[in-house]
Amino acid sequence: MQLQTNAPDEILPHSLLIEVAWEVCNQVGGIYTVIRSKVPATMPAWGDRYCLLGPYFPQQAQGEFETYEDAQLAGMDDPYARAVRALHQQGYDICLGVWLVTGRPRTVLINPFQNYHRLAELKSDLWRDHQVPAPDNDDLLHQVIAFGDLARVFVEEVARQTVGEYQVIAHFHEWMTGVAIPELRRRQVPAHLVFTTHATLLGRYLAMNDPNFYDNLMLVDWRAQAQHFNIEPAVSMERAAAHGSHVFTTVSELTVRECIYLLDRIPDAVLPNGLNIERFVALHEFQNLHKKYKDKIHEFVMAHFFQSYSFDLDDTIYFFTSGRYEYHNKGFDLTLEALARLNHRLQQSGLSGQVVMFFITKRPYTSINP
Numbered sequence: 001m002q003l004q005t006n007a008p009d010e011i012l013p014h015s016l017l018i019e020v021a022w023e024v025c026n027q028v029g030g031i032y033t034v035i036r037s038k039v040p041a042t043m044p045a046w047g048d049r050y051c052l053l054g055p056y057f058p059q060q061a062q063g064e065f066e067t068y069e070d071a072q073l074a075g076m077d078d079p080y081a082r083a084v085r086a087l088h089q090q091g092y093d094i095c096l097g098v099w100l101v102t103g104r105p106r107t108v109l110i111n112p113f114q115n116y117h118r119l120a121e122l123k124s125d126l127w128r129d130h131q132v133p134a135p136d137n138d139d140l141l142h143q144v145i146a147f148g149d150l151a152r153v154f155v156e157e158v159a160r161q162t163v164g165e166y167q168v169i170a171h172f173h174e175w176m177t178g179v180a181i182p183e184l185r186r187r188q189v190p191a192h193l194v195f196t197t198h199a200t201l202l203g204r205y206l207a208m209n210d211p212n213f214y215d216n217l218m219l220v221d222w223r224a225q226a227q228h229f230n231i232e233p234a235v236s237m238e239r240a241a242a243h244g245s246h247v248f249t250t251v252s253e254l255t256v257r258e259c260i261y262l263l264d265r266i267p268d269a270v271l272p273n274g275l276n277i278e279r280f281v282a283l284h285e286f287q288n289l290h291k292k293y294k295d296k297i298h299e300f301v302m303a304h305f306f307q308s309y310s311f312d313l314d315d316t317i318y319f320f321t322s323g324r325y326e327y328h329n330k331g332f333d334l335t336l337e338a339l340a341r342l343n344h345r346l347q348q349s350g351l352s353g354q355v356v357m358f359f360i361t362k363r364p365y366t367s368i369n370p
Contacts, residue, residue, distance in 0.1 A: 010045060010046075010047075011045045011046060012167070012169075013049075014166055014167060015049065015166060015167045015168070015169055016049050016050075016051070016079060016080075016158065016162065016166045016167070016168050016169065017042075017046050017049060017050045017051070017169045017171065018051050018052075018053055018154075018155060018158065018168065018169070018170045018171070019035065019042075019050070019051070019052050019053065019171045019173070020052075020053045020054070020151055020155075020170060020171065020172045020173065020177045020180070021035050021052070021053075021054055021172075021173040021174070021177060022054060022055060022144075022147075022173075022174065022176040022177055023035060023054070023173075024052045024053065024054025024055075024099065024107060024109070025054055025056075025060065025061040025064045025065045025099055025107065025109060026054060026055065026057055026060040026061065027060065029324045030198070030323065030324065031173055031174060031198060034173075034198070034273060035052070035173070036099075036101050039052075039099070039101055039102060039103040039105050040102045040103045042103070042105070043103040043104075043105060048078055048106060049166070050105060050106065051080045051105070051106045051107065051108060052099060052105050052106070052107045052108070053107075053108045053109075053110070053151060053154060053155075054107070054108075054109055054110075054177075055109065055110060055111075055112045055143065055147045056093075056095060056109035056110055056111045056112075061109060063100070064099060064100055064101070065095075065097055065098075065099060065100065065107060065109060066097050066098050066100055067095045067096065067097035068081075068095075068096050068097050073085060073096060078106075079158055079161050079162045079165070079166060080096060080106055080108060080158065081096060082161050083154060083157040083158045083161050084096040084108060086157055086161070087153065087154065087157055092110070092114070092150070092153070093110070093111040093114045094108060094109070094110045094111075094150075094154070095108065095109045095110075096108050097109070108154060110147065110150045110151070110154065112143045112146040112147035112150060113143075113146065114146075114150075115146035115147075115149055115150055116142065116146060118146075118149070119142055119145065119146065122145050122146065122149050123145060125183075126145065126179075129182070129183070129186055130182045130183070130186075130240050131236070131240075132179075132182075132233065132236040132237055132240055133232060133233050133236060134233050135233060138233070141233055141234065144175075144176050144177075144179055144234075144237070145179060147176075147177070148177065148178075148179030148180040148183075149180070149183070151172075151177060151180040152180040152183050152184055152187075152189075155168065155170045155180070155184060155189065155191055156184070156187065156189045156191075158191075159189050159190050159191045163190065167190075167192065168190065168191040168192065169191070169192045169194065170184070170191050170192070170193055170194070171194040171195075171196065172193070172194065172195050172196070172241065172245070173196050173198070174196070174197060174198060174238075175197070175201055175234055175235075175237045175238035175241060178195050178237060178238060178240070178241025178242075178245075179237045179240070179241065181193050181195055181240070181241045181244040181245050182240045182241065182243075182244040184244075185244045192246050192247070193244065193245045193246050193247070194245060194246065194247045194248075194249065195241045195242055195244075195245035195247075195248050195249070196248075196249045196250065196251070196271065197238065197242065197249075197250050197251075197255065197259065197263070198250070198251050198255070199251075199255055199258070200238065200255065200258040200259065200262045200263060201231060201234055201235055201238050202220075202222060202225060202226055202229070202231065202235050202238075202258075202262050203255070203258040203262055204326070204329060205225075205229045205231065206220065206225065207328065207329050208326060208327075208328050208329055211328075214254070214257065217257055217258070217261040217262070218261055220261060220262060222235065222239075222261075222262050222263075222264075235262075238263065239263050239264070242259065242263045242264075242265045243263075243264075243265055247268050247269070248265055248267050248268050249267055249268060249269045249270065249271050250267045250270060250271075251270065251271060251272055251273055252270065252272060253270060256270060294318075297318060298313050301313065301316070301356055311354045312352075312353075312354070315352055315353045315354065316353065316354045316355070316356055317353065317354070317355050317356070318356050318357075318358070319355065319356070319357045319358070320357075320358045320360060321335055321357070321358070321359055321360070322359075322360035322361060323360075323361060324361065324362070325361045325362060325363050330361075332359065332361075335357075335359075339355070339357055342355065343355075
């Protein structure tokens with residue numbers, strides 16, 4: 001039986017949606033997958049009224065981003081093209097193009113380094129207007145602050161270009177882009193601001209260092225702990241974004257608790273990450289792909305193990321875990337302990353079969369025989 005899918009109705013037809021994330025065309029962690037995988041569901045409902053906004057890092061964007069040529073840009077009359085042309089005329093290094101993923105969404109990338117000559121001014125403004133401190137020797141924070149101001153400039157320009165024509169919704173993911181929110185509010189830019197945290201920054205640090213983190217949440221002094229881990233500027237940016245947004249969301253009931261105690265704001269909505277079920281609509285196609293990819297895994301396992309010893313691949317179970325390399329937060333420690341216990345039980349029981357476990361994460365590596 002094949003599921004019937006219908007094109008969704010337009011959502012808020014007189015609105016524009018700008019989705020801002022550090023990982024647009026820039027794979028760092030899980031937010032890249034979140035943004036990329038939601039595009040196919042977003043585009044049918046929003047179409048050309050949807051635009052992604054991120055920082056431009058040439059090496060990361062290479063092969064993922066296709067910029068419009070000047071002649072193409074000159075012939076476009078949508079709000080995003082008009083805003084980009086206006087900012088070009090003001091001297092900004094900004095690109096409009098498409099992200100080469102399913103759905104090919106309209107994407108704007110801005111070079112954060114063009115703002116480095118204004119860092120002292122931007123950091124002073126952050127402290128004076130929003131009580132957000134900024135160190136002198138943290139390049140990531142410098143990039144975040146520089147990009148945040150440029151994101152503010154773009155959203156402000158789009159809002160200015162579309163007064164009376166569209167309502168502007170700007171959806172910011174994580175503290176690395178949320179730094180633009182408090183300044184947009186201070187300037188009273190006519191845009192509806194949404195901020196989503198996928199996991200609080202301070203929560204990540206506490207969870208890595210305290211096994212009973214969630215039991216002790218209500219006792220945490222956020223500022224003292226942020227200073228202890230030397231992340232007070234970033235945590236302050238996250239808190240300013242949470243309190244400055246019109247709508248504040250997170251992705252699970254667990255992170256709701258983090259937001260309440262570490263950011264001092266109850267989220268307005270919980271928006272869980274989901275699966276794109278359209279990938280599995282045609283069952284026969286899914287089965288064919290499953291066999292094709294399993295054969296590829298078999299090839300890898302044979303190349304990796306069979307030089308030393310062999311086993312029956314048809315009597316082998318494959319498991320996978322993946323994520324950013326946070327040994328405790330992502331449960332790699334528990335997974336390894338569980339595998340050790342499983343290995344012992346299999347040996348004791350005398351059962352046939354093998355278990356092969358894949359850990360998929362980014363870490364420096366060497367070959368088996370360096």
